[in-house]
Amino acid sequence: MPSSDDHGLPGEAYTSGSVFDWERQKLWREGWVCVGRASLLPATGSQRAIDVGGAGVLLVNDSSGQPRAFLNSCRHRGHELVRSGCEVRRSTIWCAYHAWVYRLDGALRNAPGFDIDEADDLGLIPVRCADWGGWLFVNLSETAPDLQSTVGNLDEILAPYETSSLRTTAVRQYDVAANWKLIVENYLECYHCPSTHPELSRVQRTEGGEDFASTGLWLGGFLDLRNSALSMSLDGSGAAWDFPSLDEDRVRQVCYHALLPGLFVTAHHDYLVTHRLEPLGADRTRVTCEWLFPPELVSAGTDTTYALDFWDHTNAQDWAACESVQRGVSVPGYLPGPLAPDESGLRAFLRLLAEAYGSDMPLRVPTDVDEGARS
Ligand code: FES
Ligand SMILES: [Fe+2]
Incomplete structure (x- = not known):
C-alpha cells in the first residue's frame, strides 16, 4: 500500500476496487461518519434508512431526545425495515415481510406465531449514533473511540x-x-x-x-x-x-x-x-x-x-x-x-x-x- 507523505498517492489508490473496498470498511464503516443534520429526524417516530459505507442503517427518533441507529435488517429473515433511501414516521418499527414489530428503542414487541417472552434477544442490532453540533454521526464499529475524542x-x-x-x-x-x-x-x-x-x-x-x-x-x-x-x-x-x-x-x-x-x-x-x-x-x-x-x-x-x-x-x-x-x-x-x-x-x-x-x-x-x- 502507498506510504510516502512527500508525494501524492499512486494512481492505484484512486482507481483500485480493492483499495476502495478496504477504505469503505476501515475508514468509513469503522469511522465516525456524518450522515446529515439532526433535522433528518424531526419528530418522535421519524425513521430514515440510509447507507453508511455500503451498510444499511436505520436512523430513529425514539422520543428520548437522543437519536438511535440500528442495522436496517429485520431479526427474522433480514428484510429491510425501511426501504433504503426512504423515510417514514410511525410509533413502532415495522417489518412489512412477516409483520414483526419493534419498539422505537429496538426491542422486539410482537412476532406473529411466537411467544414474545422467548424472544428477548431478538431486538434490532444497535449502531452507535450521536448528535454533535447539530449533525448526526454514525459509527458501525463497537470498538472505535467515542465521537468526542474524534x-x-x-x-x-x-x-x-x-x-x-x-x-x-x-x-x-x-x-x-x-x-x-x-x-x-x-x-x-x-x-x-x-x-x-x-x-x-x-x-x-x-x-x-x-x-x-x-x-x-x-x-x-x-x-x-x-x-x-x-x-x-x-x-x-x-x-x-x-x-x-x-x-x-x-x-x-x-x-x-x-x-x-x-x-x-x-x-x-x-x-x-x-x-x-x-x-x-x-x-x-x-x-x-x-x-x-x-x-x-x-x-x-x-x-x-x-x-x-x-x-x-x-x-x-x-x-x-x-x-x-x-x-x-x-x-x-x-x-x-x-x-x-x-x-x-x-x-x-x-x-x-x-x-x-x-x-x-x-x-x-x-x-x-x-x-x-x-x-
Ligand atoms: S423478515 Fe421481517 S418479519 Fe420476516
Ligand atoms: Fe477549491
Missing part, C-alpha cells in the same frame, strides 16, 4: 458559530466522478485557488493564513477575507452581521475544517457551508452541500443567495478539477509528483492515510499533528 478541540473552535441552532437555507447534491480522497485533498489546499478559482481569489486571500493545531481527527486552517469583501460571495457582498461571539480577528477570516473522513465545515462571519462526502465507488463520490445561516438572519428574511451562488459556482470549479485529476491519475504509467509547501494540510492527510494503510486500522487521532489545512 472531534477533539473542533468543539471549541466552532463554539462561536452555535452550530446546533443554525438553519439550513439550501442543499445541493453533486455526483462527482472522482475518488473521495481527491475531494478531501482538494479541500485541504488553496494552492489551486489562484488558477482554479478567480472569483474566490478576488474576495479571499489565497496565501498568508495559518493552520489550526488540531487535537482531533480533523485538519484545518484559515485564510483572510480581502479588505474589499464583506463576505464570500461572487461580488464581495454579504450580510453585515457577525456571529456575536466571534473574536475580532475571526470576523475577517474564512475558516476551513475537514473532519475526517467526510465532513467539511467552512465557517464565515455570517454563515457556514458544509460538504458531506459519500463514497459510491473508486471513481465516484456523492457530495451534499448545505448552507447554514443563523436563525436571526433567516427570521429577518435576509437574502442568502449570495452564499449559495458563490459556493455552487466554486463547487463546480472544484469538481471539474477533481474529475480531471481522476482521469489523469487513471492513465497507466502515472507517477505522483512532489507536494508544494502550500499543501501542508494535504501532507498531513496523507500521513494519516499512510498510517491507516500500514496498520490496517481506521484513521486515528494523531498524537503530533501540528499542520492543518486550507481550501
Whole structure:
C-alpha cells in the first residue's frame, strides 16, 4: 500500500476496487461518519434508512431526545425495515415481510406465531449514533473511540458559530466522478485557488493564513477575507452581521475544517457551508452541500443567495478539477509528483492515510499533528 507523505498517492489508490473496498470498511464503516443534520429526524417516530459505507442503517427518533441507529435488517429473515433511501414516521418499527414489530428503542414487541417472552434477544442490532453540533454521526464499529475524542478541540473552535441552532437555507447534491480522497485533498489546499478559482481569489486571500493545531481527527486552517469583501460571495457582498461571539480577528477570516473522513465545515462571519462526502465507488463520490445561516438572519428574511451562488459556482470549479485529476491519475504509467509547501494540510492527510494503510486500522487521532489545512 502507498506510504510516502512527500508525494501524492499512486494512481492505484484512486482507481483500485480493492483499495476502495478496504477504505469503505476501515475508514468509513469503522469511522465516525456524518450522515446529515439532526433535522433528518424531526419528530418522535421519524425513521430514515440510509447507507453508511455500503451498510444499511436505520436512523430513529425514539422520543428520548437522543437519536438511535440500528442495522436496517429485520431479526427474522433480514428484510429491510425501511426501504433504503426512504423515510417514514410511525410509533413502532415495522417489518412489512412477516409483520414483526419493534419498539422505537429496538426491542422486539410482537412476532406473529411466537411467544414474545422467548424472544428477548431478538431486538434490532444497535449502531452507535450521536448528535454533535447539530449533525448526526454514525459509527458501525463497537470498538472505535467515542465521537468526542474524534472531534477533539473542533468543539471549541466552532463554539462561536452555535452550530446546533443554525438553519439550513439550501442543499445541493453533486455526483462527482472522482475518488473521495481527491475531494478531501482538494479541500485541504488553496494552492489551486489562484488558477482554479478567480472569483474566490478576488474576495479571499489565497496565501498568508495559518493552520489550526488540531487535537482531533480533523485538519484545518484559515485564510483572510480581502479588505474589499464583506463576505464570500461572487461580488464581495454579504450580510453585515457577525456571529456575536466571534473574536475580532475571526470576523475577517474564512475558516476551513475537514473532519475526517467526510465532513467539511467552512465557517464565515455570517454563515457556514458544509460538504458531506459519500463514497459510491473508486471513481465516484456523492457530495451534499448545505448552507447554514443563523436563525436571526433567516427570521429577518435576509437574502442568502449570495452564499449559495458563490459556493455552487466554486463547487463546480472544484469538481471539474477533481474529475480531471481522476482521469489523469487513471492513465497507466502515472507517477505522483512532489507536494508544494502550500499543501501542508494535504501532507498531513496523507500521513494519516499512510498510517491507516500500514496498520490496517481506521484513521486515528494523531498524537503530533501540528499542520492543518486550507481550501
Ligand atoms: S423478515 Fe421481517 S418479519 Fe420476516
Ligand atoms: Fe477549491
